Amino acid sequence: MSGANQKMRVILAQPRGFCAGVERAVEIVELAIRKYGPPVYVRHEIVHNKRVVEKLRSIGARFVDELDEIPDGAITVFSAHGVAQKVADDAGLRDLPVIDATCPLVAKVHREGQRYAEQGYDVILIGHEGHPEVEGTRGRIPGGVHLVSSVDDVDRLRVRDPAKVSYITQTTLSVDDTRVIIDKLKQRFPQVAGPDVRDICYATQNRQQAVHLLAQHVGVILVVGSPNSSNSNRLREIAAEMGIPSYLIDTAEDIDPAWFTDIDAVGVTAGASAPEELVQEVLTRLGQIAPVAIENLEGVEENVRFKLPEMLWDVAGSPYGRMGRPQAREGERNTAAASAE
Template sequence: MKLPQEVLLAEPRGFCAGVDRAIEIVERALAKFGAPIYVRHEIVHNTYVVNDLKAKGAIFIEELSDVPPGATLIFSAHGVSKAVQEEAKARGFHIFDATCPLVSKVHVEVAKLAQEGYEFIMIGHKGHPEVEGTLGQLEGGIHLVEDVQDVAHVAPSQQEKLAVVTQTTLSVDDAAEIMAAVRARFPQVREPKQQDICYATQNRQDAVKMMSGQVDLVIVVGSPTSSNSNRLRELAERLGTTAYMVDSAEELQPAWFEGIARVGLTAGASAPEVLVTEVIERVKTLGAVSVRTLSGIEESIKFPLPKGLRMDGVAPAAGEES
């Protein structure tokens, strides 16, 4: 029986700047204010990360009514609606916002153009917390499309002022296809100056495109709720390579590796490198003798923390924490 000989590691993979920042916000809040710290929704979509922070004293909630008055509350990296922001303020929580700055950029764009009278088409997945947060920036006026077919059913009240925004973790190719359909139906539509799909999503998908043709099997480390991780698995399969997504090394099935010479390995933007290392060790027990990292873009982006959590020794002014 042929067993895997080599593991090729995609580059880049794993944590992005927005995820790094979100996790650090929770850890610094715990260090500064002590447990418990409340987090609305999973801080990032990864089981290992969430369980690790739970063990340190973070409590994850969906409803603000589950947070006691005066508690410290953190908004997840996916962003929240205006209604959630206002309710949290009204309840008097000490708030830190871990929304990824690239998601916040979309929110700012929506607010700015809405003031100019624009309606919006949003390309994204219904029910995803990032999409819910962006839709919740306005009371109406945002039409969600999930695929090319949805574009035909969009009924804006006018077409002169129509703009497009997208979820940041989409398939780059899918989004381009849907965008082409939007453009064909609404030729005057305003597109973002820079696409909303984030640099990390784009880079990880590009790395999978480069890797897929060189391997017999792709393993994506990521949780089922992680949009960008799911897109990596789908992309590999679309390119003709068998692909599986696993939350941990325990989920690997020996049968997957029978007759496989090379295994490609990547991780979604919310998956920590420790899980990648564990997967490598497990694949080695199945026969792999070498591990090689492919060349790829080196990411150096880092986002600043909220003022009240920076370790700069300067006490924040009143009302400056978030």
């Protein structure tokens, strides 16, 4: 800070934190435990956030890497990232009672890829190797996909017919980086079919746009999110690419007061899998470092809602659970997202 008695401005991005797919996935696990009793087994982390996973574990969720770690007959939840068809088939062969918490927008990408494959297209998946969503999407498309993570990967592609090429994308990518890759695909394959950047989910796009705006008003940006959260990492990278020092923090304890030397305004945002309570803890920690004045940046108001699996409607009290039914004033992008279910 530039003055000993001057308050440090803390500007909050809007929107930030939980998206509709994460809200839905977390509520699915909570409702499953309430309805069937613990333990409920979840294949992979339900979402990529340590606090969320620890809270669910404390009420009876057990997180496993593979189905063979799940006892016969145990309630099984697939994470928000989706699973390969073989995983779903293996669960069926074991007659495991499955509740699918795959984000509806991820499932929409699966359907797009399947449709292209059925029409004889080579399918290119723009995404990051090893991410659970990418592994799930790859395993849902007959004949497999070509995984592309960079412009250089496009140059190395070998396809059956350059006139029959399509692409889909991971939902949590950088919009700007993905657009560059898509432009390269269009240069190499002029007839390529694909959704432009529409596969990147509404929440990812909204949060990235908010960081672009936030970076114009602050000297440093804190992104609340776990290190394994793809969308949180993209937010930090976007701020850094704009020349703003930016830090990905799992909790308020990760904050280093030295980051704010000669800084008058701090920006705070959160990835789509980070709960608001973590943001509030960050604000408390900042207030311990220096007096703060908290401001909210204007941004997109999200109103997306996804239905819960029907088997949980009774315990949830409604198809939409605690999020409630979407309002009629929904914007075009939000309406499109909600229709994915």
